[in-house]
Amino acid sequence: MATILLAAFAALPALALDQAGNGDFTLDDGAALHAADADKLSLLDLHVGAALREALSGGENGDVAQLVEALGGRPLPMSEARAALEGDWKCRMMKAGDLSPLVVYDDFDCRIRGNSFEKLSGSQRTRGTLHEDDGRVVYLGTGFVAGIDVPAYPDLPAAPLGSAASGQIWADIGIVEAVSDRKARIIFPDPDLESRMNLLFLTR
Template identity: 35%
Template sequence: MRLALFAALLSLAALPAFADGQSGWRFQATPHDLDRLERYEDAVTKGMMESRVAGEEHGTYNELVSVMEEETVEADAEKLKGQWNCRTIKAGGPFAGFVVYGWFRCEIVEKDGRLFFEKLTGSQRMSGFLYERDEKSWVLLAAPNEGHSGPIRDYSGPEGGVTDPQLIDEPAVVSLLKDGRARAVFPWPELESTFNVLEMTRR
């Protein structure tokens, strides 16, 4: 009887850990994306340094500083949901060192019981599910749309397999900022920059 009870308790204790683990971002990300996310801080440090000269020359470096250095707050799922204006800032790398793009539309909605991000307009559209990283951030595992503005594509998953730099998956760390904005930071993108940040403001 005691052995049966002990076995049952072990089984119950294991269920939450298994459910959380198998649904977490570490189990869903490709090996390449796990590596990029592991080196997130390095990408931000290097990209900020590389973009400083180019950004100051164009008088827009403070826009990058504003979104990257704003204090983060608890990333509550309900506060992330909704319609956003969003723009991409490319930091560092060989492309131009620093580029600020125009504003487009994004949204974060509930899909299949999870948070789902989609860039709705403009070029380089993407979409994907968000996974809790810690109390102040989420991991976005996104895939570019077909032809950049065509139908949405599923994220590759742990097996990976996509090698085309135009279609390869795009992982990001998503945070809510104290001033009401949000940001998604994409470390080590395949093309052009050291990191990209998608700045988001409420529509």
């Protein structure tokens, strides 16, 4: 099991980000992201590796098995991934590292329509857009507690956590990998809340 996780970790992509003149960074398709979020993506291997170490050493066996399942499978190339991602999904959040070695939640509902992604159920939601960068899919979104109105990612302040007048919002940055049209994952390095890595496992 550890060998499978290490192989998946070794295959994680490194992003090539270009810095814009205003201090933000841009993806290949021109989408801008804040410098702090660009740092998270550039240190993807560091954050995911640390999270997996905690998950393997302290997670419950059943939870670790689900994490292995979620990380298994080679991602489809970009030419196939976007079509495979389209539609409604069941999505299971896995949080690794920091507060707990590994926590696996029940299934929620998620939806991908074109370039838009949204987690539709659960108390913690996320809504954003999919972008292309160096042959892979990057998610730029806004995380929020259900029931509040939130800005899109481009309209977030540089430090959004705790900035909302009512409720709580944060930036959600991740790498999206489609294994098939029935299995995909979004890997969030160093999320603002509760963990060292979040992994949203999509199935249908």
